[in-house]
Amino acid sequence: MIIKTLTENTSISRDYGSEHGLSLYIETKEHKILFDVGASNLFLQNAKKLGVNIDEIDYLIISHGHYDHGGGLKTFLQENTKAKVFLHHLAFEKHYALRSNNKLDYIGLDEGLKQNKQIILTSDIFTISKGIQVFSNIVQKEPCPRSNRGLLAEENGQMVDDTFNHEQNLIIEEGGETLLVTGCAHNGIINILEHFHDLKGHMPDYVIGGFHLSSPSGGNETFDNIDKISKYLLYTKAKYYTCHCTGIEPYKQLKAMIGENIDYLQAGSELTI
DSSP, X not given: OEXXXXXOSSBSSTTSOOOSXXXXXXXXXXXXEEEOOOSSTXXXXXXXXXXXXXXXXXXXXXXXXXXXXXXXXXXXXHHOSSOEEEEETTTTSOEEEEOTTSOEEEOOOOGXXXXXXXXXXXXSEEEEETTEEEEOXXXXXXXXXXXXXXXXXXXXXXXXXXXXXXXXXXXXXXTTEEEEEESSOTTOHXXXXXXXXXXXXXXXXXXXXXXXXXXXXXXXXXXXXXXXXXXHHHHXXXXXXXXXXXXXXXXXXXXXXXXXXXXXXXXXXXXXX
């Protein structure tokens, strides 16, 4: 598989734009997949520089209902009129962030896009194609990231803590190996990996995505929690490529603890697994 990072908080050079968001291009032997579309049309600009034709994408998976993962959806639908677009059926609900100055910002998706004919709404475990699935309904065996604090949803006209039932994760199985892709891991990376194991009976070979160990609203995860996560990631024996909401400082702590088992992806990076 070939993975190209179209959008991320940082970039490998000034040749590629960066923003608070995530978009990954994944090319398998049979399919061209886009996982998230960042916060704007930046994914499209960087895609052109990386030789990725957005109009050739077969499947787009939006990980959850936040703008930094689905803000580029309108642009994508204008550029590609054939791809199937998979979102959790709760992804278009209203989501907000309570900022440090007590300002409430809308961080959800454009509800006007929900009726687009390319969109397919998912739930639980959903098969997209042979060897390609998404799953949600994560069982909370461990506490969710403290950096989820301040992330809210509107329910019956009231603001409540977001449960992240709208978050889904991608599984790709090819050539006897398995890739797990997370958007932000709001449900907790340990919980997601445990759920994956319950579904598949083994751990993934590769994991790519954000782990939500940092956020503008909730701050960084504690040292002890990152230490616990590090030990768990080592236990799985998977290779990790993280980015976006993991945060640079938490990543440095993970890297110090698990070494070559984890690396960081930036916009403009290319990876073959």
